[in-house]
Amino acid sequence: MSDLIRSVVVGAGMIGAVHAAAIRAAGGELAGVVASTPERGARTAEEWRVPGRYPHLDAVLDDDSVSVVHVCTPNALHVRQAEAALAAGKHVVCEKPLAISAAEAERLTRLAEESGLVLAVPFVYRYHPLVREIRDRRLRGEFGAWQLIHGSYLQDWMLAEDAMSWRVDPSQGGPSRAFADIGSHWCDLVEWVAGVRFTELTARLGTTVPTRPAGTGASFTAATGGPRAEVRTEDVATVLLRTGDGVLGTLTVSQVSAGRKNRLWFELDGAAASAVFDQENPETAWLGAPDGARVLFRDPNHGSAEQRRLSRLPAGHAQGYADCFTSFVADAYAAVRGATPEGLPTGADGVRSARIVEAVLTSSASLTWTDVAVDPVPVAP
Template sequence: MADAVRAGIIGAGFIGTVHAHAVRAAGGQVTRVAASTPDRGAQAASRLGARAASGSGEELVDADDVDVVHICTPNSTHVPLARRALAAGKPVVCEKPLATNLPDARQLAGEAAGHVATVPFVYRFYPAVREARARVAAGGAGPLILLHGAYLQNWQAGDGPAGWRGDAAEGGAHRAFADVGVHWCDLVEFTSGHRITRLLATTAAGGRATTVQFATDGGASGSVVVSQAAHGRRNALRISLDGERAAYRFDQEDPETLLVGGPDGDLAVHRGAPGYSDAAAHYSLLPPGHPQGYQDCFNAFVADSYAAIRGETPDGLPTFDDGLRAAVLTDAVIRSSDSAAWVDVP
């Protein structure tokens, strides 16, 4: 492998552009881009500053000047592209979901064993999130009792166009949960150290909204409301970890602040505040008062993925096993919604 990681990006929409920025921030090079057609690939290569375009995703995977493959395509294409990259011995960064069904996700995660294969659960990389996780692990909240929150977006409010995500073969009938609800679950399990073991789900509005009640292996209960049709909400991912002694609250639309609830109300702990944990400080890359946001999280995720390629073991790097976990939770939500009953989560 060359000194600078040479990245190939398949899919050149919004998220492919985010990946391209993150590759460069991590010191890598975007050598190739592939899109839905060769013409679009050529246009995307120029727009993203890639060295060349590939005529197809398969051609990009096989290219000698691609060390790591970034898959940013519609859901149904993830499995064959990731499988081809893994078979070629190349690290993979694959957008979630890994697959459109649980058996395929389980098989792909198994094939990724021993490889660097990561999934962009990038909200883990906010310093405030790492601070919440560190404080929970240190016992600051005491035993956790209630885990709750929401993930609300408005891009399908008023029956807005869903694009390929509105296709049942791509987004499924529970597309809001599969698209963003899994981000909420990943964040809550990552910060709390709990795992969801049982849940009751209801899905409405043609898959644009889902509510979930759940129980965890740590004795907590919880709930989340997921919607992509919530007027006025751009990307409101909110979690609250409520314990016996304190509560920790994070809002992705105000990501510089961790709210610490106590007997006298909420204390706002800003990024870089005195007493910030080493785990959080590691991802605090700008001076306090200079906001870090979503792209910064993505940059940190890709940087950690590339560190793993170099043989390092970054803490909290989301892998295909975490992508499989998301598929397990999505399958449980589907089973519960269809049966109107509580179901166990493996």
């Protein structure tokens, strides 16, 4: 296989543009883009300075020079498009949620495993260097047995009553919006960093804006006038969780918290020490001990091997979300070449996430504690 990996992005929205930039930054070749219509695809190809023209997904699947398909379309399209790519022998990077049901996510993951192809899912917050540092310290026993796990993921982009998105429509985004969109990120990150599995939970979902503009606009947009539709997906969620070892956890999720743009925050409280990470301030982590606390700064010259590996810039030169995405794509492409990168989220992690989402929906509907379906993935060391 040539060292150069040629990739096509399916989906021309905001996250598609993020994937396109990460492909190039990771050393791949962006061969083309497929949009909702051939006309939009051609316009996007011009904007992204992409030489290839693919009017539809079938044209990509017929091109033997394309190795990887990045699926960045509305959630309901993920399984069909990713399955078609895998069946055509293409590796797949599929946006989360991998599918809008756990059964579909399982089917897609089995297909990838049976085909020997990479199926990667962008739980990219794993790629903050200080997240890796906290995980390494946990592996070395620095924190002791967990006493409590807690945190939140807060945004405000759906606060205005005229805010709209295709994600609001369950037929496109799935039955869960806020939790499946961002709560899933928190659960993946915390389970991976802390080395735990949430085995049962009780959840409550709430919709604070009862109607929004009808239609399926791009995320982070608003519309005034015209018909409105009942909102059937949640704006907020609260979840009480319990791990297999009996440790309690709490999570608050919101897309209507004024001033909070993308605040994924967690605290892990251990018998010997604690750790805090805030995604909006990713250059530092807070470490607590009985005799005080200190702030740890990202530094490629100190700390764990993984923190150093993922530190793309010198200390004091801020890294963020785009750097995480570049590192994730670079690891996905390393897996395509046969490597086994540390912490690469795959289809199995997408299945895990889908099962947690289904447990949250079941619990909220029944107002009971609900078991998270057993998954075949062992707890990461």
